[in-house]
Amino acid sequence: MSEVSLTARSAAPEGSGREVRFRGGGFQPRGRRWVAPVLFVLLIAGVEWGTRTGFISALTLPKPSDVMATLIDLYSSGMLFKHLGLSLSRLAVGATLGALVGISVGVAIGLFSYVRAGLVPLIAALFPIPKIALLPLFVIWFGIDEGSKYALIAFGTFTPTVVATYGAVDNVDRSLIRMGQSFGLSWMSIVRKIVLPGAMPGILSGLRISLAIAIILLVAAEMLGAQYGIGAYILEAGSLYDLERLFAGVLILSLLGVILSAVIGMIERHLLGWRT
Amino acid sequence: MDIRLEAISHRYGDTEVLRDITLDIPSGKIVCLVGPSGCGKSTLLRFAGGLERPLAGRVLQIGDVPDGCLNPLTYVFQDFALLPWRTVRGNISLVLEDHGIRGARAEAIIADVLARTKLTDFARALPKQLSGGMKQRVAIARALAVSPAVMLMDEPLSALDSQTRELLMDDLVSLWTRTPFTAVYVTHNLNEAVRLGHRVVVLSRRPGTIREVVEIGRPLSERGYADPDLERTQKHLWDLMREEARAADEELIDV
Amino acid sequence: MNITRRHTLGLLGGAAALGLAMPAIAQNRKTVVGTMSLTSHAASFIALERGYFEKAGLDVELKFFEAAQPMAVAIASRDVDFGVTAISGGLISLAQKGAVKVIGGALSEEKGIDGQQILASDAAFQAGLTTPAGLADKRFGMTTAGSSFHYMGSKIAAAEGVTPQFVPLQKVGAVIGALKSGQIDAWSIVPHIAKPLAASGAVHIIGKVADYLPDYQVTTVFTSSSNASDDKGRVEAFLNAFSTGAADYNDTMVDGKKDEAAVAEMVDLIHKYVYTDVPLEKASKSIINGSMRLNANAALNMTSVKDQLAWFQSEGLVDSSIAIDTLVDPSFVEIIGG
Incomplete structure (x- = not known):
């Protein structure tokens, strides 16, 4: 200790005055990877302790270990894949449909003034509609089976995708488009090679939000007429006031969200490696 | 192939930007347009290449487009305008694809223009990996790939630092010396104008009119850094412009 | 004035002791009864409108629900004191968690009466x-x-x-x-x-x-477990008033013991809560047609309740270890069968 302070002191020339105080610290979030897992484990351990000792009543929260056991039962009985398979196919069909139509319409709005003038107010009117409210209508239109579920998820992903897409197209660097024109590129080439790749970052970040909405709507879609599916499982658990199953279902949905977000992250890294 | 600008006038709303500009761009020469900021020199360049239309006057091509020329009027932009998601090679092949040039033919052209701009080793690099000077060399290579009859260069070196600018000027001179090309070169930098221009056109402040055309006879290859003759020409140009540049600078911008 | 700290404490203690000593029903606390806009809840409507609750010393407020499930949850959360609804998996789960108890019967199927x-x-x-x-x-x-x-x-x-x-x-x-x-x-x-x-x-x-299900105990009366164990006076008072209402209903609407004017008066009373958006003339037919037996004295058909519990368990909807005493507190009313 003393040695260190001695050398530090002697390094400064005699009578050179005070060292300038460092004041540039903070305000820079740093990666502290261990914090999240530790907090998570502490939280779970706390709930486990609370429910075991009775500090938290059985009405308030289930035992985390019971939730885990429920998940294992669900897995070993094979029901997990029955629920998950149906939900994933609903998500896949609905979200793909909504995203594809949404991207096409968004690009059309971005490119054509007439389409923009006609559709932007319409999209603005559709956006705030709580899609869940339309579920009974969709049941009449598309039937109580998969049709209405696809439609609800598709409609829910459609509007945010459109808004994100035309915003992204609007934000494509105009100087790149002008460059394309100056080299005599055809309209199709400019759209395909300049506008679409340029809009891709915006489209993908819009897709992140759309897919989260799709998962939320999955539960809503499975409210009417679904006997299987993660959403139906959660709703059934809720109506039976079975907290273990309720939490098990919610956990599966959260995992689904994390996985989907990671997949988009991978797609972004792959497609958008050119970004600085 | 020559280009002639005939009696060009233009206004944006109530603001008159160009008035009665008539100018010839002779084949094989570099014509520099200089003038205070806001004098309409970049607008004039956009008219020359057909990216914008003047309210009065016209732009004429005189003579036939040379053989093998894919895009007679080709721009080089100040901000490079490279597609960030394409490699150096991909950015050049972009402008060939629409002409149906692919495969070996495209490879040959790309290899040639990369060699001429000393970029052969960087064919696979992405724009984000390149310095500003390198990016502009890619843009020049891309322009050369379509063998233009006239290069329309809009302040191509203005976004670069002064050392890079010197290096690129040398590159442009050696490119021209090997194969003379026709160019309209817009700049606000008088040093670039006297180093690269066979003819320097001085525009007045808004509305832009031609104040003087200065011919510089000395071959490009003989114009060096800090040459006294060129300094004199440059000073002459500056004397023409100084008051107007000050006035232009003090003008309120109304958008 | 010379009130010492000791005096104050003594006064407070006395007030607290007085509070504890008073019967629950006399406490000035509102009793919240969960109902739905169905004729099967008529006993509650009648007991309120005809003052039976008041006579029993209860200050009753009705709270309306769209479904049985939220009513059960509201009782578990102590927002509602008494409810009348069908036995459902959710109700059994809440009973298992020690939150609610079935204390009596309400609607039941009976051969000879057009039930469900x-x-x-x-x-x-x-x-x-x-x-x-x-x-x-x-x-x-x-x-x-x-x-x-x-x-x-x-x-x-x-x-x-x-x-x-x-x-x-x-x-x-x-x-x-x-x-x-x-x-x-x-x-x-x-x-x-x-x-x-x-x-x-x-x-x-x-x-x-x-x-198919003769004597099916369709709906039951239930309350929170703490009411059933710690506030028996209030529970008994409620069941008495409720039963009086149910008896009025059975006499008038099911057994035909009263004249037409009495039926009309009761339909009018029920119409305040059921089919409120339909004019009385239209609603009255539905209300009369829909009459079903309410258990006399809130008697509970244990045979049916046991059968329901067994079915929920066999379907894996509720824990198979739940015993009938977990669900039912049979100490308040007459038990049929079982």
Whole structure:
């Protein structure tokens, strides 16, 4: 200790005055990877302790270990894949449909003034509609089976995708488009090679939000007429006031969200490696 | 192939930007347009290449487009305008694809223009990996790939630092010396104008009119850094412009 | 004035002791009763309107629910003191968690009285679903898994030796819509909803629940476990007033012991809470048609309750270890069977 302070002191020339105080610290979030897992484990351990000792009543929260056991039962009985398979196919069909139509319409709005003038107010009117409210209508239109579920998820992903897409197209660097024109590129080439790749970052970040909405709507879609599916499982658990199953279902949905977000992250890294 | 600008006038709303500009761009020469900021020199360049239309006057091509020329009027932009998601090679092949040039033919052209701009080793690099000077060399290579009859260069070196600018000027001179090309070169930098221009056109402040055309006879290859003759020409140009540049600078911008 | 700290404490202690000593019913606390806009809740409406609650010393406030499930949760959370609703998986789960107890019976099926009806959609009816025997692989509507509709449908189908599909639709309104539009094939529901639906021609009655589940204890009276164990005075007061209301209802609407004027008066009373959006002339027919027996003295049919619990357990909807005492506190009312 003393040695260190001695050398530090002697390094400064005699009578050179005070060292300038460092004041540039903070305000820079740093990666502290261990914090999240530790907090998570502490939280779970706390709930486990609370429910075991009775500090938290059985009405308030289930035992985390019971939730885990429920998940294992669900897995070993094979029901997990029955629920998950149906939900994933609903998500896949609905979200793909909504995203594809949404991207096409968004690009059309971005490119054509007439389409923009006609559709932007319409999209603005559709956006705030709580899609869940339309579920009974969709049941009449598309039937109580998969049709209405696809439609609800598709409609829910459609509007945010459109808004994100035309915003992204609007934000494509105009100087790149002008460059394309100056080299005599055809309209199709400019759209395909300049506008679409340029809009891709915006489209993908819009897709992140759309897919989260799709998962939320999955539960809503499975409210009417679904006997299987993660959403139906959660709703059934809720109506039976079975907290273990309720939490098990919610956990599966959260995992689904994390996985989907990671997949988009991978797609972004792959497609958008050119970004600085 | 020559280009002639005939009696060009233009206004944006109530603001008159160009008035009665008539100018010839002779084949094989570099014509520099200089003038205070806001004098309409970049607008004039956009008219020359057909990216914008003047309210009065016209732009004429005189003579036939040379053989093998894919895009007679080709721009080089100040901000490079490279597609960030394409490699150096991909950015050049972009402008060939629409002409149906692919495969070996495209490879040959790309290899040639990369060699001429000393970029052969960087064919696979992405724009984000390149310095500003390198990016502009890619843009020049891309322009050369379509063998233009006239290069329309809009302040191509203005976004670069002064050392890079010197290096690129040398590159442009050696490119021209090997194969003379026709160019309209817009700049606000008088040093670039006297180093690269066979003819320097001085525009007045808004509305832009031609104040003087200065011919510089000395071959490009003989114009060096800090040459006294060129300094004199440059000073002459500056004397023409100084008051107007000050006035232009003090003008309120109304958008 | 010379009030010392000791004095103050003494006063406070005295007040507290007085509070504890007072019977619960005399405490100036509101009693919240959960109901739904159905004639099966008529006993509560009558007891309130005719002052039976007041006579029993209860200051009652009615709280309306759209479904049985939230009512059970509200009792568990102590927002509601008493509720009347069907035994559902959720109610049993809450009982298992020590939150609620069944304390008496309310609505029950009885042979000879048009109880709950089994309905078929028009499309399914035309395609041959004319008796419950044809329910095999048909879509049977229910609000949620573990609801009374699930129980009824399952028991009816089992009696016929067939297995339908059960389609959860969350709300009674949604089930009605799905049945009318042919999205589902069959359902069972209380008569005052079933009969007008059948009269409109959109659905058809294909059987009676009473034929399959005689003496089915359709709804029960329940309260929070803490009320049942610590506030017995209040529970007894409530059950007394409720039973008086139920007796009035049975006499007038079910057993025909009263004259037409009395029926009209009672219909008028019930109409304040049921079919409020329909004019009285129209509503009265449904209210009269929909009359079902309310258990006298809130007696509870234990045989039926045990059967329901066993069914929920056999379907894996609730924990199989739940004993009948966990669900029912039989100390308040007469127990039938069991």
